[in-house]
Amino acid sequence: MQKYISSEDIVAMEKQTRVHFINSIGGFKSVTLVGTADSDGNTNLAVFSSLIHIGAHPPLMALIFRPSPPERNTLNNLLETGFYTINHINETIYKKAHQTSARYEKEVSEFVATGLTPIYKNDFQAPFVKESAVQIGLAFREKIDININNTIMVIGEIVQVHFPENCLSKDGFLDIEKANTITCSGLDSYHITKKLDRLSYAKPDKEITSIISDYFE
């Protein structure tokens, strides 16, 4: 049976029910760990499911920040230093990744609290997560206030990418399923994936075909 829910029904929901419902109806999401450090080198790690692709040239990604903690430490750190990392989550670390969403005191590093390992590479100012197969270093570029609900969009430019070489296809596609990256739904549901297909560039009046990825060895 199909169920219909109206805007009045949504407003009438108990707060936590509405949060679960609205967070889960938008589809599967990127779920990653954002690593930062303040200017004294104190590290912070937070799970985000609001990552979005903004453009490839220049290579830009955005994150949405809500008005309340614990996301504030991440925001303060990346504005202070200008740098942050985005680290993919796999089946081995997703419980630790979820645990970073607990409201730890500012003095507590979520790296220490969860047992994930900070690692510094190539003189990049923010810590990567050693246990992540795909690690991205970003430089802060722009902060946009979303006034309608007091959220903030932060846009960063990709300046470093670390990934397993055998997951890169010769056409540029990085096979994140092969890298064991997982996805999430709603606030708390984690999922592995199984590839259906890669599809050819669509053109009018032309049949779509499968793309067989040709990986680097």
Add this chain to the structure above:
Amino acid sequence: MQKYISSEDIVAMEKQTRVHFINSIGGFKSVTLVGTADSDGNTNLAVFSSLIHIGAHPPLMALIFRPSPPERNTLNNLLETGFYTINHINETIYKKAHQTSARYEKEVSEFVATGLTPIYKNDFQAPFVKESAVQIGLAFREKIDININNTIMVIGEIVQVHFPENCLSKDGFLDIEKANTITCSGLDSYHITKKLDRLSYAKPDKEITSIISDYFE
């Protein structure tokens, strides 16, 4: 072997290689069909992988629009009428969904070209996709220019949601895997999912436990 790519390497990539690479490194994405009609009732349907959750109260979602067609028809229509739909993609229709990304002439409806079925419900002004299990009707709320690369973020408020009743958990979580919703990676890779777990709300010094979803019948 881990591979390292710098910003200089990214700039030096051939354009289409860079587009594949940057689009795939951000993690799995929501992939949905956006349905619109112009004021004469001519329908349009386009696949988007840039959906993002903005907030639950009011219930808001955003989409990113690039400067070039074919996304322009969707943008023009939703600005003209104020309404649009977001429809989940499942294994049965993902090839048709991908085909909507072909650059059809403005007079051609992607519904007709791909064989997906427009359906109107509850006097909502934009067409839903009949073959989608989860259908969301939105009212346009805000357009934000992202000047750094000439993209546009469109924020809409959720005013209708249609979904299979047996996929709704009593805590508000909609089990989109149970509704056969799929996810995507990069420009052209489609994936089904397999749930690992739902995890309890994280608190400092408290062990995370599994949540067993209790569904409505």
